[in-house]
Amino acid sequence: MKLFVSLATIILLGAAVNASEHQEFGYSGHNGPTHWDEFSKTCGTGHAQSPINIVPGKTVSMNHQYDVSLHEDVHTTAKVIDNGHSIKVTPKMGGTITLHGETFKLLQFHFHGKSEHTVNNKRYDLVAHLVHQNPETKQLAVIAVFFEEGKNNPMLDNVLGNVGGEIRVDPQDLLPNDTVDYYHYVGSLTTPPCSENVQWYLLKTPMTASKSQIEEFRKYYADNERPVQELNDRAVESN
């Protein structure tokens, strides 16, 4: 009998440990960014974390011209979900970008209720992160598109009006006309597991979203942005 009780206790303890392991990260309180090292050590100990504050006056010029060609102009169906951290759009067949000769495929894009990266400490109203991966090396490259309040964006209407459903999208509709001017540096995922060696390309030209679209997004997520991290010995390149 004693043995039975002990076993039951062990099983119960085991279940309790599993429950906390599977708890989701959040943006405030005991699951907030200062506790993310409990989900992944890298979030607390990494020295090349994202996001960061970009100081345009302190950027270095690119020592070689990155060949960033965006080929996102594909019409595809995409699933729109609320994944508990953001509104995420997963195209069935995304476009690609070419970075210095390597092709990265678009895996998904999602939004943050305020921009995660700041420019001279300015936080934009919204940001879209287009997450790409080189299928061979598995390396990630994220294109960040800032949004400021202005004209309505039809793509956002399509996304926000169909959370939980499927839409037709052309990811190109998320990009400003000028995709040639950007900041580049090497950072991390901005959510656990905070994995490093992520290539970040932050487009300098913002897109616009209407006030009501920004408010509509923030009904889902008003503060799903990680605080800015130390730059440490990294350089931010600008062209």
Ligand SMILES: [Zn+2]
């Ligand atoms: Zn993101």
